[in-house]
Amino acid sequence: MPNKYSNLCIAVTGLNANDNPGPGMAVIRSLREAFGAGLRVIGLSYESLEPGIYLREHVNKTYQIPYPTEGTGALLERLGYIRQQENLDVIIPNFDSELFNFIKVAPQLKQMGIATLLPSQQQLALRDKVNLKDFGTKNGFYVPADHKIYHADDMKKAADEFNFPIVIKGKFYDAYVVYTMDQALKAFHQLNAAWGVPVIAQQYITGTEINIAALGDGDGNNTSIVAMRKLYITDKGKAWAGVTIKEDKLIELANNFAKTTNWKGGYEMEIMSNAEGHLYILEINPRFPAWIYLTAAAGQNQPEALVKMALGDDVLPYTDYQAGKLFVRYSWDHIADISDFQHISVFGEL
Structure with missing residues (x-):
């Protein structure tokens, strides 16, 4: 009907x-x-x-x-x-x-x-790569240290503070892990040409890469949260395979972000869990990730929920999803x- x-x-x-x-x-x-x-x-x-x-x-x-x-x-x-x-x-x-x-x-x-x-312009700005470290410091989140690179000469200061390897990120997209100054400068010029300045030099954190896809209701709550551990990563750092996992501390992290920002709409948190168990926020992407279908497969269809919320309908928060759902990306x-x-x-x- x-x-x-x-x-x-x-x-x-x-x-x-x-x-x-x-x-x-x-x-x-x-x-x-x-x-x-x-x-x-x-x-x-x-x-x-x-x-x-x-x-x-x-x-x-x-x-x-x-x-x-x-x-x-x-x-x-x-x-x-x-x-x-x-x-x-x-x-x-x-x-x-x-x-x-x-x-x-x-x-x-x-x-x-x-x-x-959609989030507000203020919400969009506060999680920007340029502002993420300040946001984390102000609100008690672990975020790697960074330097904003406007000129090639600025790279030496970042290298002296962080030592190699360093992660070099574009303002909007792309990231490279570099191990020498020559690689760092090459990455700077490539990212500057593609996206402009500042290019971000970020402290390299070792650990387990985890992504969280979530949907904020704009009132400090999440309607959906699904966490995924990367199993295969491309040379661009993108997940080509991953599996859903459930850990209370990941749910808590996403809920703290929503509460702090009143985020409205879909977002993705890129996390590194280090040896001490600290969850470092590497990036917060202000939209659904490319692996978002995994949320539907695991029992929380976030795009469906977003549409219903956009149309003004009340959507009850999801309370559970299936761990162990695996995705493997392919090309044809x-x-x-x-x-x-x-x-x-x-x-x-x-």
């Missing part, structure tokens, strides 16, 4: 699926599992070769949207056009770099009848026609 979720139309960004995959396809997989055949998924892409564009069984139609650097005016104009073509109910942005603009236009989207569940060759590529490139929709 039809209900209010029977014929939803949801737009999703992050359709890339390379060796550093975006969360979009995993979010879509979770949504299709939750809402069934009546769900219409609209892809929002930046590049013409994002694989999700061509996965027609998952994405009903794709529209290109302007790069974040083009500002909120261009984004709002494009989303207004898409709204005229599609009866959009919800938009789920999945890239760090686009969130500033989406948060800015959220009130106008609401006026159009499009729901979102999807075949499409060059005419599809030409169409999205020329007309901006497919």
